[in-house]
Amino acid sequence: MNSIFEYVLFHFQRLYHVPSPLEVSYGQDGKSRTQVTATSSTFFGRELPHPVQTVWKEWQGTKIPLFFDETPDEPWFTQNEQGQVVVHYDLVASAFYLLSGWQEFYGKDRDEFNRFPYRASQQNRHRFITKPLVNYYLEILKEAVELAYGQEIKPRLLDGNAFVTCLTHDIDYCQSAWKVAGKPALKKGNLSLFLKLAQQKITGQDAWFNLSKVEQELQKLNAQGTFFFLPEAKPFDGHPNADYDVADPKILREIKRLAAAGHEIGVHGSHGTGAKARQLQTEVEKLLLPVTGNRFHYLRFDPVKTPAVLEELGFAYDSTLGFPEHYGFRNSYCHPFRLFNFKNRSMSPTWELPLNLMDVTLNHPKYMQLQPHEVLPAITPMLEEIIHFHGVFTLLWHNENFSLYGMGGGLHLFREITSFLQKRQSGFSTAQKVISKMQ
Helix, strand or coil, X not given: CHHHHHHHHHHXXXXXXXXXXXXXXXXXXXXXXXXXXXXXXXXXXXXXXXXXXCEEEEECCEEEEECCCCCCCCCCEEECCCCCEEECCCHHHHHHHHXXXXXXXXXXXXXXXXXXXXHHCHHHHCCCXXXXXXXXXXXXXXXXXXXXXXXXXXXXXXXXXXXXXXEEEEECCCCCHHHHCHHHHHHCCCHHHHHHHHHHHHCCCCCCCCHHHHHHHHHHCCCCCEEEECCCCCCECCECCCCCCCCCHHHHHHHHHHHHCCCEEEECCCCCHHHCHHHHHHHHHHCCCCCCEECCHHHCCCCCCHHHHHHHHCCCEECCCCCCCCCCCCCCCCCCEEEEECCCXXXXXXXECCCCEEHHHHHCCCCCCCCHHHHHHHHHHHHHHHHHCCCEEEEECCHHHHCCCCCCCHHHHHHHHHHHHHHCCCEECCHHHHHHHHC
16 A cells, blocks of 8 residues: 555645655554554455445535545544544545546546546546545645644645646647538538638638637737647548648748747647557657657547556656546546556656646537536636646647637637636646646
8 A cells, every 4th residue: 555655645745835754654553643544445456446435524615525434424633642633534545546547547438539438437426527636635634734733734836826727739630621611611602701711721821720829819818838739640540630741841830930939849649649659759759849748639548558658758748638528627636646557556757737628528519518608607616626726727729719610709718718717816837837847
């Protein structure tokens, strides 16, 4: 159980300015200042995806689940005459179970893209997708440590900001507006729109070749973004990759221009690269710039194979882990975290910047199908959790949805969401800069 405790304690120490040396034991040892009760369950010695039972207990007005405790009758923690504080619930096991992605590694459910589906998750089963439960567990531990040491423990803030937003953009398509929007317009008799879009395409200015427009929106926010370019154009098993050639001088000029302006360039690993290190390395090399981060196309993260691929190639971080079907916290945490290597039962050197909201999630026929006016009220509870815990909000907004020919009202919705973030005093940062602060 040492690797479990070390993994959780590592993240606890990066959330808070904790006393040094820090005395926290996993198990009641009778001597440490803070002692966390350890479960007697043999769950982590087996390969089951889900705990046998779940109990719920209230913490500061919020009911949260515990996966390795039998009853919720004890107080969260108590202090004895020697000043030692005993936490009566196994916060470590519950935190590890969610943060490590145990249910994904040992669960057998997969969708057509070999992704772990939201429908199979504990987040769906117990309806806590918008609650960063690991942050709650660690907040309880923090208050136990405060009591044991008799001092306030403050959160670590990224560059002094109450919370931070990473604006990210997957560049899948920048040559297809004429086809995706133009052909349907022609079928409906709108010849003028078809001709307009076709003319833009012919002159090399397809309506989705709009990275300068994306950059203008970022400039209004005084923000630098992270752009994930897709270096593979060949379809994979009938599924599309990029509609452009990343080696095209026009595309390379845009990449270099964005990088020179302070934006981050990452790789958007194509279909199948989550299990193919050599192919992903080839795609990185096509970008002709230093790359430290990745996000997989279609969010295709293989829970069994992908962490080893990322580790082998030396990526500083990945930013794929979000459910395409629903916004929220896939690993129940609103901060970056290190992946866990289940094969050798140790923490991976690769960081994960969780993806909280993708534009496609909001209106895709297979996903949430929200109307534009429903979006901000729907996601606000999630954003309030991130603000409360001084976390990081990672937003994915595709470049085509900054145009008139992508998601309906896409640009307006982007502005509405980022305006809310500005009013709540969010800082803005690239993914790489956030990860560099965590290391």
